[in-house]
Amino acid sequence: MQLFYNPNIDENTTLFSFEKEESKHIVKVLRKTIGAPLYITNGKGWLFTAEVTIPNINKCAANIVSKKLQPKHDYNLHLVVAPTKMNDRYEWFLEKVTEIGIDSITPIICDHSERKIIKPERFERILQSAMKQSLSCYMPNLNNAITFKDYIKQQDFKGDLFIAHCEETNKKSLKQQLKPKKDITILIGPEGDFSVKEIETAINNNFIPVTLGNTRLRTETAAIVACHSVAFVNEL
Numbered sequence: 001m002q003l004f005y006n007p008n009i010d011e012n013t014t015l016f017s018f019e020k021e022e023s024k025h026i027v028k029v030l031r032k033t034i035g036a037p038l039y040i041t042n043g044k045g046w047l048f049t050a051e052v053t054i055p056n057i058n059k060c061a062a063n064i065v066s067k068k069l070q071p072k073h074d075y076n077l078h079l080v081v082a083p084t085k086m087n088d089r090y091e092w093f094l095e096k097v098t099e100i101g102i103d104s105i106t107p108i109i110c111d112h113s114e115r116k117i118i119k120p121e122r123f124e125r126i127l128q129s130a131m132k133q134s135l136s137c138y139m140p141n142l143n144n145a146i147t148f149k150d151y152i153k154q155q156d157f158k159g160d161l162f163i164a165h166c167e168e169t170n171k172k173s174l175k176q177q178l179k180p181k182k183d184i185t186i187l188i189g190p191e192g193d194f195s196v197k198e199i200e201t202a203i204n205n206n207f208i209p210v211t212l213g214n215t216r217l218r219t220e221t222a223a224i225v226a227c228h229s230v231a232f233v234n235e236l
Contacts, residue, residue, distance in 0.1 A: 003040070013048070015063060016040065041131075050062035075180065075181055075234050076103045083118050084190070089218070090118075091123070095126055160182050162174060162184070186223075187207060188219060
């Protein structure tokens with residue numbers, strides 16, 4: 001099964017045309033002909049089954065023959081992760097957490113951040129590709145990059161709040177703090193970690209300091225470990 005993505009399709013759509021690039025892939029690479037099945041999601045949970053009606057390499061057309069709203073996991077995970085110095089590491093993180101299962105991601109610019117500019121369009125493409133590859137029908141929400149100071153000022157945090165850092169202070173184990181079916185936000189800092197002031201500010205705003213294990217993890221690894229930990233707890 002190969003999954004296609006288009007955010008504009010909805011449960012009322014009956015006829016659909018693919019863009020030129022996807023049309024060429026469907027006709028030339030997949031060699032789909034009239035009546036061949038195709039699967040499409042809008043990233044909002046809907047899985048549509050379509051049949052090719054016009055196998056044109058410039059504008060392949062299809063009829064929607066069935067639709068189904070896929071079940072969503074019963075928790076909400078928001079990872080707030082500082083961009084890494086090497087951009088490809090952050091992109092790898094985005095890909096893997098999408099495959100595992102995540103709801104929203106916020107790039108956060110911290111005191112020790114070496115990278116302060118991101119390319120959201122490229123990040124969105126990576127999220128789309130990972131969603132299709134993993135056959136998920138839910139597209140993670142990529143929020144705009146924000147400074148740590150401005151993020152903390154929002155003051156509308158919901159659910160269980162955690163900050164993972166490397167300072168030698170009293171921290172709890174994330175795996176022991178996690179509970180199933182909960183909304184969760186986890187802050188993960190840059191290569192140089194959060195500053196002491198940032199850690200104190202987060203704690204003063206009800207974030208619980210946690211450790212992800214006995215070894216020192218890279219930013220992207222820590223984010224993936226945190227994501228998998230939440231998914232694992234919710235599989236029980």
